[in-house]
Amino acid sequence: MRYFIMVALGTILWGCWPLVLRPAGLSGPQSALLVMAVMALPTPFVFRREAFRDRRATLALGVLAVCDAANAALYFAAVQRGPVTVAVLTHYLAPLLIALAAPWVLRERRSTRALMGAPLTLVGLALILGTPQGGLADPWTALLGGGSAFFFMANVLASKEAARSFSPLAINSLHAIPSGLLLLLLFGRGALPPALDASVLQVAAGTLLCGIAGNSLFYSGLRHVPTATAGALTYLEPLTAALVGVLVFGEALGPLGLLGGLIVLVSGSWVASESRAPARPVAAPTSMG
Numbered sequence: 371m372r373y374f375i376m377v378a379l380g381t382i383l384w385g386c387w388p389l390v391l392r393p394a395g396l397s398g399p400q401s402a403l404l405v406m407a408v409m410a411l412p413t414p415f416v417f418r419r420e421a422f423r424d425r426r427a428t429l430a431l432g433v434l435a436v437c438d439a440a441n442a443a444l445y446f447a448a449v450q451r452g453p454v455t456v457a458v459l460t461h462y463l464a465p466l467l468i469a470l471a472a473p474w475v476l477r478e479r480r481s482t483r484a485l486m487g488a489p490l491t492l493v494g495l496a497l498i499l500g501t502p503q504g505g506l507a508d509p510w511t512a513l514l515g516g517g518s519a520f521f522f523m524a525n526v527l528a529s530k531e532a533a534r535s536f537s538p539l540a541i542n543s544l545h546a547i548p549s550g551l552l553l554l555l556l557f558g559r560g561a562l563p564p565a566l567d568a569s570v571l572q573v574a575a576g577t578l579l580c581g582i583a584g585n586s587l588f589y590s591g592l593r594h595v596p597t598a599t600a601g602a603l604t605y606l607e608p609l610t611a612a613l614v615g616v617l618v619f620g621e622a623l624g625p626l627g628l629l630g631g632l633i634v635l636v637s638g639s640w641v642a643s644e645s646r647a648p649a650r651p652v653a654a655p656t657s658m659g
Contacts, residue, residue: 385610
């Protein structure tokens with residue numbers, strides 16, 4: 371149960387990202403680059419050459435670096451553009467994508483409920499996108515959030531494989547360096563914050579909690595929890611972010627949008643509650659890194 375709690379706490383911390391990103395006012399690439407820079411800080415303390423002998427885990431770490439750069443840039447841009455509820459709920463196509471992909475990528479047991487839940491989720495998302503508070507009236511938020519879902523799916527699958535040889539903090543830190551370099555390559559000066567001011571310090575401080583602490587908790591629990599179930603537990607993030615949007619930023623979805631959000635969340639919970647054979651714990655890392 372403690373591993374399920376770790377995954378849940380990690381995703382709740384992710385749901386607090388809007389509290390950091392919206393007031394800062396930076397672009398998606400700028401926020402993403404700052405987050406990667408802060409997450410990379412523990413690298414000298416977690417780097418262990420022995421862990422890289424596992425080629426499959428090392429390849430997974432490389433995939434995570436590429437996909438997390440894309441995921442962060444797209445998702446942060448969606449949250450910054452807003453509304454938060456549209457951004458996070460379209461982003462949460464990811465858990466069902468994870469449940470569908472895990473049997474093929476990780477050879478885990480196929481989730482029948484995930485196959486049935488996929489069209490239900492699409493219906494829920496269609497209702498969300500049909501609301502005037504940021505759906506079809508502002509399709510870019512939905513497109514950015516939905517696009518980030520595909521890369522977040524790859525993040526979770528790659529993290530599961532990387533955990534074969536790398537510790538949770540090592541996964542979090544080591545992938546951030548190439549992710550940051552990729553952001554600079556793709557966005558150039560557009561990824562650099564305009565100045566070292568309060569907004570930069572705010573994002574950096576938020577990364578310690580929502581990034582390093584949230585990711586480390588999630589990766590620690592993920593090693594012992596079935597991937598599809600962990601993916602469905604991440605629906606706690608949009609619940610948290612939606613509450614932040616309503617309580618802090620005064621956002622609201624119309625009745626159809628609320629119905630769509632409920633369908634998305636119930637569908638994900640239904641997938642998570644499916645009875646599955648216990649997952650075999652991932653082998654312990656060969657070293658502390």
